[in-house]
Amino acid sequence: MILILTIAILIIVCELILAFLFSLIAQQYYKKSEIDMKSISKGSIERLFLTIFMFNGIPHALTFFSALKLATRLKHDDKTGETEKFNSYYLIGNMVSVTVSLFYVYIWNHAADIENGLDHFLNK
Numbered sequence: 001m002i003l004i005l006t007i008a009i010l011i012i013v014c015e016l017i018l019a020f021l022f023s024l025i026a027q028q029y030y031k032k033s034e035i036d037m038k039s040i041s042k043g044s045i046e047r048l049f050l051t052i053f054m055f056n057g058i059p060h061a062l063t064f065f066s067a068l069k070l071a072t073r074l075k076h077d078d079k080t081g082e083t084e085k086f087n088s089y090y091l092i093g094n095m096v097s098v099t100v101s102l103f104y105v106y107i108w109n110h111a112a113d114i115e116n117g118l119d120h121f122l123n124k
Contacts, residue, residue, distance in 0.1 A: 003111050011104055015044055018100060022093065029089055043097060050101035055108055062098065069094055 019040045026036060046065070053061030069090075107114065 003115055006115075007107060007111055010107065014100065014104075015047070018043070018096075025089075025093075029085075043093075047097055047101045047104070050098060051104045054101060054105040065098070066094070 019035075022040065022043060023035045026039065027033065050061060050065060053059075
């Protein structure tokens with residue numbers, strides 16, 4: 001039970017840190033001063049979607065997620081520098097989101113090993 005609580009706290013802390021970092025980057029890119037809670041919520045839901053499917057052994061969710069995101073967001077008709085900058089920003093954000101989801105699954109799958117390693121480290 002303590003292990004599950006620890007993992008949940010780790011995920012919540014990671015999500016808060018990511019929300020802060022993504023907000024800072026978005027503020028620089030969009031030249032806004034407020035935090036966009038809608039975008040932060042969507043990112044958290046996307047990572048939850050990926051984490052649940054990856055944890056349950058359904059890696060095809062990565063393909064679905066990638067195709068859906070690319071099909072709805074890339075702007076092919078306008079080749080200005082602003083569009084290319086936006087596409088790069090968007091793709092990097094998605095890569096970070098997928099990487100974080102894979103990290104969550106790794107932590108969950110190796111939680112017992114991590115707990116044993118921490119116990120060993122702290123008891124030295």
